[in-house]
Amino acid sequence: MGMTRREFSVRGLAAGAGLALFPGLVAGRAWGRQGGESPRPRRSYFEWVSAGAAADDFWAQAAIGEGGNSLIVVRGTDSLLVDTKNAGFGLVLRQEVFDVAGTVPTYVVNTHHHADHIGGNASFIKDVQLVAHENAKKRIIDQADRLAASAKRALEQAEANEANKDEVGRRTIANIRAAVEALAATNPEDFGPEKTIPAGKEMTQGALLLERMEFHHFGPGHTDNDIVVRIPGLNLVHTGDLLFYRRHPFIDRSAGATTTGWQNSLRRIMAVCDEKTIVVPGHGPLTDKSALQEQIDYFDKLREIVGKARDEGKTKEEVVAMPSDAFAGYEFQQIWPRTVAAMYEELGGGS
Ligand SMILES: [Zn+2]
Numbered sequence: 001m002g003m004t005r006r007e008f009s010v011r012g013l014a015a016g017a018g019l020a021l022f023p024g025l026v027a028g029r030a031w032g033r034q035g036g037e038s039p040r041p042r043r044s045y046f047e048w049v050s051a052g053a054a055a056d057d058f059w060a061q062a063a064i065g066e067g068g069n070s071l072i073v074v075r076g077t078d079s080l081l082v083d084t085k086n087a088g089f090g091l092v093l094r095q096e097v098f099d100v101a102g103t104v105p106t107y108v109v110n111t112h113h114h115a116d117h118i119g120g121n122a123s124f125i126k127d128v129q130l131v132a133h134e135n136a137k138k139r140i141i142d143q144a145d146r147l148a149a150s151a152k153r154a155l156e157q158a159e160a161n162e163a164n165k166d167e168v169g170r171r172t173i174a175n176i177r178a179a180v181e182a183l184a185a186t187n188p189e190d191f192g193p194e195k196t197i198p199a200g201k202e203m204t205q206g207a208l209l210l211e212r213m214e215f216h217h218f219g220p221g222h223t224d225n226d227i228v229v230r231i232p233g234l235n236l237v238h239t240g241d242l243l244f245y246r247r248h249p250f251i252d253r254s255a256g257a258t259t260t261g262w263q264n265s266l267r268r269i270m271a272v273c274d275e276k277t278i279v280v281p282g283h284g285p286l287t288d289k290s291a292l293q294e295q296i297d298y299f300d301k302l303r304e305i306v307g308k309a310r311d312e313g314k315t316k317e318e319v320v321a322m323p324s325d326a327f328a329g330y331e332f333q334q335i336w337p338r339t340v341a342a343m344y345e346e347l348g349g350g351s
Pocket residue numbers: 112114222241250
């Protein structure tokens with residue numbers, strides 16, 4: 001078509017269009033919800049939360065909602081977006097990143113291939129460099145049909161949701177509809193990352209993109225393609241799904257997950273954190289280093305419980321039916337049976 005990706009950004013989906021259509025929504029980056037404030041009209045579909053700032057032109061905000069936590073890191077004129085949420089929400093995210101950061105991200109990194117972290121990729125691939133682990137590439141491309149179907153369902157649900165009758169909701173629906181159309185018109189290969197971080201037992205790459213930004217892969221954990229993003233200048237870490245903060249974790253054995261590898265990765269993350277490090281989990285609110293230890297302890301406890309049940313001769317079906325009493329208050333209860341089953345299999349039970 002003759003246009004470079006960058007030109008496409010400026011003329012097409014870029015966010016200039018959003019400015020013209022919704023001038024009242026552009027309020028800079030300082031409107032993350034604050035504790036104790038009275039309710040006010042929605043300014044954004046996602047909940048935007050500060051994830052630290054070192055200067056006016058060096059800061060980060062996390063976007064909560066519709067899949068895994070996303071993070072926008074801005075450093076001068078460069079910016080990095082971590083993860084793109086559920087299918088159908090790529091353009092919603094893109095719009096709100098522009099509202100918050102005043103720019104389309106320079107790079108998008110996927111922390112791993114799961115659909116709730118890569119679902120919006122199609123809304124960035126035209127003009128943004130997409131980065132993921134080498135093992136993620138095929139897994140991402142293979143999900144093209146599933147993502148298209150998920151986006152259509154997301155559109156139906158958004159249209160049926162009474163909360164979306166306001167201005168933000170109407171804009172969100174329009175953006176989901178546009179993403180559904182973009183997905184239908186996208187070649188599956190184009191869903192994949194342009195730039196991949198090489199597969200290997202372990203990898204740490206500093207200063208790859210923005211100044212002093214680190215991508216870490218500590219071997220198989222949550223999947224075989226986990227990337228941890230660390231921004232030392234903000235004392236900030238995005239763990240991807242290596243941290244399900246106070247939520248039952250999804251152990252994806254079909255994608256190479258092991259809880260011992262997962263615990264190893266968590267210890268490696270802890271080694272680069274101090275007491276003040278802001279930890280952005282894959283799911284759940286922003287937290288700190290102590291949550292990484294909680295996740296390690298979760299697996300120790302789960303291993304003990306499941307191991308004991310196996311030693312007592314319980315079948316896999318019996319183990320899967322066990323209640324989650326040992327983990328009071330944990331969300332994602334619907335995942336619990338699969339979490340237990342995965343641990344049973346990892347300990348040598350039937351698969
Ligand atoms: Zn995941």
